[in-house]
Amino acid sequence: MKSDNIVFFSNVSKKYRIPGFIKHRYITAVDGLSFEVKKGEFVGLLGLNAAGKTTTMKLISGIVKPDSGVVEVFGSLTSVGNVEYKKRIGYLCELPYFYPYLTARKTLEFYYSISSDVTKSDDINSVLSEVGLLERADDKIKGFSKGMMQRLAIACSIIHNPDLLILDEPASGLDPLSINDIRNLLLKLNENGKTIFLSSHSISDVEKICKRVIIMYAGKIIKEMERKDWENSDLEKIFIETVSYELEKHKKHSH
Numbered sequence: 001m002k003s004d005n006i007v008f009f010s011n012v013s014k015k016y017r018i019p020g021f022i023k024h025r026y027i028t029a030v031d032g033l034s035f036e037v038k039k040g041e042f043v044g045l046l047g048l049n050a051a052g053k054t055t056t057m058k059l060i061s062g063i064v065k066p067d068s069g070v071v072e073v074f075g076s077l078t079s080v081g082n083v084e085y086k087k088r089i090g091y092l093c094e095l096p097y098f099y100p101y102l103t104a105r106k107t108l109e110f111y112y113s114i115s116s117d118v119t120k121s122d123d124i125n126s127v128l129s130e131v132g133l134l135e136r137a138d139d140k141i142k143g144f145s146k147g148m149m150q151r152l153a154i155a156c157s158i159i160h161n162p163d164l165l166i167l168d169e170p171a172s173g174l175d176p177l178s179i180n181d182i183r184n185l186l187l188k189l190n191e192n193g194k195t196i197f198l199s200s201h202s203i204s205d206v207e208k209i210c211k212r213v214i215i216m217y218a219g220k221i222i223k224e225m226e227r228k229d230w231e232n233s234d235l236e237k238i239f240i241e242t243v244s245y246e247l248e249k250h251k252k253h254s255h
């Protein structure tokens, strides 16, 4: 592995077992995936539903183990026992859940304390302000809208000042104004040196902020592009053409 790789996947596969009465079924979520994310990059993982984006994010965070292949993050293998690399990751999961009777501030304090020995209230306030939740910081989460929960989830993923951000559908549930706020926040974090890897099924999110895009289909990478490849054309058109071609290929294959 080259030293400037933050994330390194080599021929990674992951199947899920679906239990049945007589026979188990297997779903291949990730199928021979190889890619790298280098220090300071801002990469978007684009794909239809069930393409394998969330599984890829879980593989990076170590929640899911590969059946085969190599996953390295910060130069070491991901494993449940290896907690040190996890302190350097901020992970926004697909469906964040919070304890409804805690306030936003208490929740953030808790997440902060998981990865840091010292928790400074200045840091809590500055992150709350960055995600636009400072005024609601001492309200219980049970009264929060979906967008506010998503802002809190983003706050929890950056509170320990991680080097790598893994964001699974960060724009999910946000209104256009909030999306714009979060977009600007992520651009600022990237400018300040954070490596960002986000997934989305929305082209407009990815197009505006990412510098590189990886398109996945059925667990495989079907296209990789840099900003210059889509800046003067239409990423949505490229995406639809690329994915439709794969769909047709799969249809022919299954007949």
Ligand SMILES: Nc1ncnc2c1ncn2[C@@H]1O[C@H](COP(=O)(O)OP(=O)(O)O)[C@@H](O)[C@H]1O
Pocket (backbone or CB within 6 Å): 016, 017, 018, 027, 028, 029, 047, 048, 049, 050, 051, 052, 053, 054, 055, 056
């Ligand atoms: N825990 C799980 N158990 C069984 N199947 C799963 C599980 N998680 C994901 N899958 C399946 O794996 C495939 C890829 O899912 P996922 O990684 O969530 O894709 P995406 O995030 O792109 O929608 C889908 O077919 C999905 O149904």
Ligand SMILES: [Mg+2]
Pocket (backbone or CB within 6 Å): 053, 054, 055, 094, 168
């Ligand atoms: Mg997903």
